[in-house]
Amino acid sequence: MLPRGKHNILGRAPAPAPLVSARDVSKYFVLHETLLARYLTGAKDRTVRAVDGVSLDVYPGETLSLVGESGCGKSTLGRTIIGLYEPTSGQVMFDGRPISGPEAMPRASLRRQAQIIFQNPYSSLNPRHTVRQILGVALAARGVPARERETETIALLRRVGLSAEHIDRYPHQFSGGQRQRIGVARALAMHPRFVVADEPLSSLDVSVQAQIINLLQELQAELGLAYLFITHDLRVVYHISHRVAVMYLGQVVEVAPTDELFENPLHPYTQALLSAIPSIERHRRRQRIILDGTVPTPIDPPRGCRFHPRCPRRTDRCEVEAPEFRQVTGTPETEAKAEARATARARAASEPGPAGSRTGARAEAGSGAQVGTAAGTRTEAEAEVEMEMQMQMQMQMEMEIARRKGAGPGARTGASAGTGADSTAEVASRTDAGAMPQGHFVRCHLAFA
Numbered sequence: 001m002l003p004r005g006k007h008n009i010l011g012r013a014p015a016p017a018p019l020v021s022a023r024d025v026s027k028y029f030v031l032h033e034t035l036l037a038r039y040l041t042g043a044k045d046r047t048v049r050a051v052d053g054v055s056l057d058v059y060p061g062e063t064l065s066l067v068g069e070s071g072c073g074k075s076t077l078g079r080t081i082i083g084l085y086e087p088t089s090g091q092v093m094f095d096g097r098p099i100s101g102p103e104a105m106p107r108a109s110l111r112r113q114a115q116i117i118f119q120n121p122y123s124s125l126n127p128r129h130t131v132r133q134i135l136g137v138a139l140a141a142r143g144v145p146a147r148e149r150e151t152e153t154i155a156l157l158r159r160v161g162l163s164a165e166h167i168d169r170y171p172h173q174f175s176g177g178q179r180q181r182i183g184v185a186r187a188l189a190m191h192p193r194f195v196v197a198d199e200p201l202s203s204l205d206v207s208v209q210a211q212i213i214n215l216l217q218e219l220q221a222e223l224g225l226a227y228l229f230i231t232h233d234l235r236v237v238y239h240i241s242h243r244v245a246v247m248y249l250g251q252v253v254e255v256a257p258t259d260e261l262f263e264n265p266l267h268p269y270t271q272a273l274l275s276a277i278p279s280i281e282r283h284r285r286r287q288r289i290i291l292d293g294t295v296p297t298p299i300d301p302p303r304g305c306r307f308h309p310r311c312p313r314r315t316d317r318c319e320v321e322a323p324e325f326r327q328v329t330g331t332p333e334t335e336a337k338a339e340a341r342a343t344a345r346a347r348a349a350s351e352p353g354p355a356g357s358r359t360g361a362r363a364e365a366g367s368g369a370q371v372g373t374a375a376g377t378r379t380e381a382e383a384e385v386e387m388e389m390q391m392q393m394q395m396q397m398e399m400e401i402a403r404r405k406g407a408g409p410g411a412r413t414g415a416s417a418g419t420g421a422d423s424t425a426e427v428a429s430r431t432d433a434g435a436m437p438q439g440h441f442v443r444c445h446l447a448f449a
């Protein structure tokens with residue numbers, strides 16, 4: 001596929017500055033061999049290049065979905081960009097400030113502003129804590145005085161569709177969907193600006209999935225949250241995302257606004273992923289592309305283009321030369337759609353509407369809410385939040401490792417795209433995130449041939 005002609009972007013409102021910026025970020029894990037294995041077989045430590053040289057921006061108020069096969073590095077990238085993992089190299093900036101290194105922003109400040117919702121609501125809540133305690137820790141870390149926490153907790157529960165009577169219950173006394181709502185409430189208790197939602201739907205049944213998606217979208221519209229939404233369900237991606245990033249074997253291979261990506265996928269891997277969706281209204285059916293071969297391991301990724309052993313369009317060049325990640329232009333059709341959306345937005349903004357709902361939580365998240373809390377308690381609560389997140393991450397990781405061992409490599413590959421057939425039936429379409437960058441980026445020689 002060839003690059004499109006230059007398009008006119010004059011007159012469009014400038015894109016806001018990114019809230020989160022990853023630049024050339026890598027995260028490697030070293031797998032240590034036991035002494036016995038070293039002695040008996042001469043085995044050496046191995047390095048898993050889970051994330052390898054990723055650059056990505058997330059803008060205020062947008063939903064950027066991250067898709068790709070199982071094991072391609074989505075969770076690792078999500079955890080790295082909110083500081084749960086230290087990057088092996090590269091830099092992540094939050095609101096213009098580095099999150100690691102000597103100039104790093106204070107950890108507590110990052111934790112208040114960047115939160116994560118984990119995939120499994122069963123393992124991500126402390127079974128020995130009631131909802132009051134679970135949410136109380138986060139509220140304390142935000143600086144809410146003790147006397148106000150019960151009221152805030154009840155307000156949060158109501159916000160996520162639960163009620164005051166749930167406050168003294170333990171996680172095992174809830175259904176899966178309710179537990180995921182508590183996970184959402186816990187993330188929101190900090191009044192974050194950015195939330196990584198790491199497959200928040202995959203352990204829920206279809207009707208509950210739609211409820212959780214709608215809840216996340218309402219919260220985004222009210223509070224202006226930005227999401228990095230990690231999922232395997234491409235239909236959900238289509239309905240809720242402003243932009244989509246596609247990952248393959250530790251690298252982002254394509255990023256584009258949602259309409260652009262679905263209508264004009266440039267990377268052969270994206271084309272194969274999208275060809276697997278049974279149906280999305282408004283999109284022409286594509287011929288199903290079945291990829292050959294198994295997913296290579298991130299311990300020893302192929303040289304040249306990482307996708308070349310499976311790529312139906314590979315050339316000799318692909319085997320030796322790694323393609324750069326570069327911007328191509330959008331199509332005239334998607335440019336026209338973006339213009340139409342901008343016009344509709346401008347019209348909506350000029351019409352009088354209900355004020356107030358957008359201001360509430362965000363306004364009080366400022367310094368006022370933090371007044372009057374003993375610094376010691378606050379620091380302890382902040383440390384507890386950090387510890388708890390690390391603990392949840394550990395539990396999630398153990399479950400993931402068990403799942404991968406049980407299912408074998410590539411268990412969710414290929415067929416994983418487009419699962420959850422009916423989950424979007426009642427899902428609201430994506431909210432308006434303001435002026436979003438229309439850039440289409442791709443990592444493939446063909447796009448620049």
Ligand SMILES: Nc1ncnc2c1ncn2[C@@H]1O[C@H](COP(=O)(O)OP(=O)(O)OP(=O)(O)O)[C@@H](O)[C@H]1O
Nearest residue numbers: 029048050069070071072073074075076077298397
């Ligand atoms: N703590 C860890 N130690 C060693 N390897 C890890 C660790 N965490 C992840 N990996 C490896 O890094 C690679 C990327 O894993 P990651 O969990 O980020 O993938 P994913 O895209 O989220 O997959 P899934 O869709 O199955 O959740 C995998 O090969 C995984 O086995």
Ligand code: SF4
Nearest residue numbers: 305308311318444445
């Ligand atoms: S560079 Fe493009 S055409 Fe070549 S193997 Fe990679 S994805 Fe396929």
Ligand SMILES: [Mg+2]
Nearest residue numbers: 074075076198
């Ligand atoms: Mg994952």
